[in-house]
Amino acid sequence: MSPEKSSANAYYFFCVFALISYLNPHHIHPLRTYYNDILIFLGTIFVLVYIALIQSSKFVFPRLLVLPLGLSLIVLVQVFFGIVGNVEDVALPVIYFLFAAFSILFGAMLTSQKDGVHSLCKGLSIMHLFAALLSLVMQQLQLAGVDATPFVMYMVPSAQLRPFANVAQPNQLALLFCLALGSLWYLYQTMRLPAKISILLALCLLWGLVLTQSRIGWLIIPLFALLAGLAKVGELSINRTVLGGLLLLYIALVLGLPQLGQWLGFSSASVAAHVGGRSERWVLIQQAWQMAASHPWLGVGWFGFGAEQVRIAADFSSTTYAEHSHNLLLNFAAELGWPATILIFSGLSWWLWQCCIKVKASMPVRFAIFCLIAVGVHSMVEFPLWYAYVLMPVGLLMGMLHQLRWPAAGRVLPRAAIVLPSVAALLAMVLLTVDYQRVVNGFNILRTGKTYTGADKRALTRPQFTLFGEYFLYFDVMGVTAHEGMSAAEIAAVEHMSRRFGFVHILNKLAEVYALNGQPQKAERTMLTLQRLHPYSYPEYFDYWKSQAELDQRYAVVFIAMPKRDAD
Numbered sequence: 001m002s003p004e005k006s007s008a009n010a011y012y013f014f015c016v017f018a019l020i021s022y023l024n025p026h027h028i029h030p031l032r033t034y035y036n037d038i039l040i041f042l043g044t045i046f047v048l049v050y051i052a053l054i055q056s057s058k059f060v061f062p063r064l065l066v067l068p069l070g071l072s073l074i075v076l077v078q079v080f081f082g083i084v085g086n087v088e089d090v091a092l093p094v095i096y097f098l099f100a101a102f103s104i105l106f107g108a109m110l111t112s113q114k115d116g117v118h119s120l121c122k123g124l125s126i127m128h129l130f131a132a133l134l135s136l137v138m139q140q141l142q143l144a145g146v147d148a149t150p151f152v153m154y155m156v157p158s159a160q161l162r163p164f165a166n167v168a169q170p171n172q173l174a175l176l177f178c179l180a181l182g183s184l185w186y187l188y189q190t191m192r193l194p195a196k197i198s199i200l201l202a203l204c205l206l207w208g209l210v211l212t213q214s215r216i217g218w219l220i221i222p223l224f225a226l227l228a229g230l231a232k233v234g235e236l237s238i239n240r241t242v243l244g245g246l247l248l249l250y251i252a253l254v255l256g257l258p259q260l261g262q263w264l265g266f267s268s269a270s271v272a273a274h275v276g277g278r279s280e281r282w283v284l285i286q287q288a289w290q291m292a293a294s295h296p297w298l299g300v301g302w303f304g305f306g307a308e309q310v311r312i313a314a315d316f317s318s319t320t321y322a323e324h325s326h327n328l329l330l331n332f333a334a335e336l337g338w339p340a341t342i343l344i345f346s347g348l349s350w351w352l353w354q355c356c357i358k359v360k361a362s363m364p365v366r367f368a369i370f371c372l373i374a375v376g377v378h379s380m381v382e383f384p385l386w387y388a389y390v391l392m393p394v395g396l397l398m399g400m401l402h403q404l405r406w407p408a409a410g411r412v413l414p415r416a417a418i419v420l421p422s423v424a425a426l427l428a429m430v431l432l433t434v435d436y437q438r439v440v441n442g443f444n445i446l447r448t449g450k451t452y453t454g455a456d457k458r459a460l461t462r463p464q465f466t467l468f469g470e471y472f473l474y475f476d477v478m479g480v481t482a483h484e485g486m487s488a489a490e491i492a493a494v495e496h497m498s499r500r501f502g503f504v505h506i507l508n509k510l511a512e513v514y515a516l517n518g519q520p521q522k523a524e525r526t527m528l529t530l531q532r533l534h535p536y537s538y539p540e541y542f543d544y545w546k547s548q549a550e551l552d553q554r555y556a557v558v559f560i561a562m563p564k565r566d567a568d
């Protein structure tokens with residue numbers, strides 16, 4: 001088998017893993033996409049082994065690799081200067097950066113081979129289209145209230161339904177539908193899908209997008225319509241009347257969804273409700289800007305947004321507890337500082353100009369632009385690249401674009417240089433999964449409240465070797481009951497865990513610790529923080545403090561200064 005054929009087969013194998021990653025229904029607290037991401041990582045490792053064992057291929061090492069590897073270096077510099085307080089927290093980011101580097105490398109390698117560009121784009125297109133269509137079916141089951149577990153995530157009926165299929169997040173599902181629309185364009189152009197079938201599939205995808213009620217489509221779909229209407233040499237022209245009709249239909253569905261929902265038996269928010277009201281993301285952006293302004297040089301540390309948010313949340317309006325700012329640019333500024341952020345995004349802007357605008361127009365480049373527009377728009381309100389099933393395809397496309405712009409000859413690596421690291425990575429993934437499953441088991445024990453047996457206590461005890469040590473410290477703190485006369489070390493432990501995780505129950509525990517140990521002002525600020533980060537859970541804790549205030553004057557002092565029960 002030729003190296004080109006070997007690489008293409010391996011790539012399609014990767015696409016199968018990416019498809020399964022999208023369709024996996026198991027999202028388990030605390031890292032809810034862990035098993036989705038580990039699937040695509042395992043697929044990547046198997047691809048490496050397959051390529052090496054079947055026949056050696058030439059690996060291309062584009063200069064673009066400096067981006068993920070440079071990010072890893074920046075994070076390690078933050079560890080060196082103590083900006084990242086817990087070294088364990090950098091393990092997962094570095095893993096993601098390394099896999100992103102491989103996806104860039106693999107995309108460049110495929111592009112350097114005969115028919116490799118078409119194989120890459122065809123594989124991603126088919127994967128995204130199948131994932132979106134299957135997700136559309138799951139959406140309809142959720143909308144109808146059908147319990148199809150364990151194959152489809154069950155959706156609890158609520159006042160306003162935003163079906164999310166197995167992606168478990170409406171905005172992330174909206175991104176999948178947008179990627180599928182770009183994929184449909186490519187398959188129509190290259191595989192000559194009949195126009196009627198293409199239009200029917202586009203209608204289905206637009207309906208799924210509307211059901212997510214995601215606002216990212218409001219910008220992405222008009223941009224897609226504009227891009228699809230600009231036919232280049234060698235492309236099939238698309239009737240602009242059809243494009244305009246699809247766009248107008250999308251707008252009509254977005255505006256008319258509340259009425260449609262009433263006819264079909266579900267409820268949804270209106271466009272006015274989405275535009276108006278309290279904006280959680282706007283407050284997150286304000287918080288990120290404050291962090292970047294307060295720590296301009298090296299930031300608050302990678303993955304440090306959540307901890308810093310807990311520290312400053314009381315100074316802002318109500319929002320939601322988050323581990324990132326929901327804006328890629330400001331998240332980098334907050335966590336890495338302005339110098340690194342300006343360097344990264346100015347370099348990326350120049351690279352995009354060179355690879356997407358200055359190059360000769362082609363269908364693969366246009367397909368990549370479709371995908372990058374979708375991910376780029378979404379990155380302004382979310383952090384989609386933190387999902388491996390988004391990160392890895394984007395890396396493949398970036399590797400392809402780089403190789404098309406700056407073709408480079410590859411080099412054949414010794415098989416041992418590929419197999420041995422791959423086997424080591426596979427073993428590491430297995431050990432990491434076992435390690436993570438212990439954390440999952442610990443949360444399950446805490447959730448049941450049965451932590452009195454010796455076996456339960458052993459399961460909650462930090463093992464000698466773990467990459468999730470902070471979670472086991474969290475288990476220890478959750479076993480502590482707030483009481484008078486706590487030592488400074490005990491109070492510091494609760495403070496640290498409250499900032500590290502920011503969950504509602506541990507913030508409440510911290511407030512009780514302060515109240516019972518002569519620090520009422522800190523307790524008041526902590527309860528204000530709780531209300532700012534968990535406004536929908538706050539009424540329950542307000543009622544709890546009200547009942548405690550009737551029994552204990554120390555609670556009463558804090559309760560008087562707490563926000564009202566229905567505070568915004």
